[in-house]
Amino acid sequence: MSPQTSDADLAVRGAARIDWIRSRMTLLAGVRARFADEQPFAGHRIGMSLHLEPKTAVLLETLQAGGAEVVATGNHGSTQDDIVAHLRGQGMTVHGTRADTLEQHHANVAAVDAARPSILLDNGADLAALAAARVDAAAVAAGDPTGGTGIIGGTEETTSGGMRLRTELAGRLPFPLIVINDSLLKAIGENKHSVGQSVVESIMRITNLRIAGRRFLVAGYGWCGRGIAQYLRAMGGKVAVAEIDDLKAFEAAWDGYRVGSIVDLAGWAEVVITATGHPDVVTAEVVDALADGTVLANAGHFPWEIDVPGLYALAIGRTTLDEAIERVDLPGGRHVVLLAEGRMMNLAGREPKGNSIEAMDLGFLLQALSLERVARDPASLVAGAQPVPDAIEREIARGMLAAMGAHR
């Protein structure tokens, strides 16, 4: 982006990108029309901290249509300036730019808290932690359900934020926070099907290798691993699974995959993909067993599943071959190919797409309906972290089926 690009130019570009995304977020379109009619968020200020990109923009528009005043910031390093410009043009208060330092990012989150939102849309429990510091014990004792913060409740997008609410912040928040990522619907729609699709798309996009007939080893047969294995096989890949949980390993075996230990299967694989959420899955012992030229990729959240420092310590040479592709030469004449330095590979390389529009439509509908529950009936929820109410999950599943013409 040239420094001369004006805010107005940026906003026009942002608006055009959002138009395409909005046109395919049909679930949110339905709820936006109802919200516009019913105004469930009238009088509320929603404070948000979440990736600022086109799909999030459609969620924010939906909340604004329902009467909310929106004060928002993004995640560090992923804010899209054209989207910010567009949202500001729509009357929202948005803090942050892509170039922000970590310090500036923290200041942005603090600015959202300082706007004294009445409802939170949180990510990683950053806003909840700031709110917890403002909770007044006397107000709680006097029966104020906001604990003097003015916050009636909110949502938390991530599993890691949910963990934080259940540990570090347990018992410190008098208001409810619905953890969106705990939803079964989201696990099916996003972790399984969307990650499955995007990991396969990303291997093809980053490496340009064929899938058909190639041997893939997927480590972890949880929600993401199941999807990755399924989509690789659908494209003609031969898939093996390494899973430490007995029941999931059994499921993988009866789903028709070759199952074994990662060390035993390492020499068979041409591509190894980790999706466990745990550290040190591809260790020096695994690397030792790999065939020459094996590709290593990680789909898990943290860049620790492939022991990259350990791999680099073994290396006798390293060459960047292309964006997100690195050749690592090992003693004895073998080499491996590491994608995205072991970071989440489906968000790496040129023009990563991330999760499919429909998966985000589903996830953000969970957000919108959970926030509506908070706004309309906070007393129906308990204080602190909790899953998405079952009725909301089922309503969305029915809506999704109807949208696909799968009437029952």
Ligand code: NAI
């Ligand atoms: P999950 O808990 O459903 O599955 C993880 C599986 O890995 C479990 O079955 C567990 O037994 C297994 N496992 C743990 N350690 C292992 C080891 N050393 N070897 C083999 N298997 C092992 O979790 P889910 O939903 O599949 O998520 C996995 C990771 O993917 C998490 O880090 C999550 O944050 C991340 N994720 C990534 C996304 C992306 O776009 N790339 C999107 C959503 C989640």
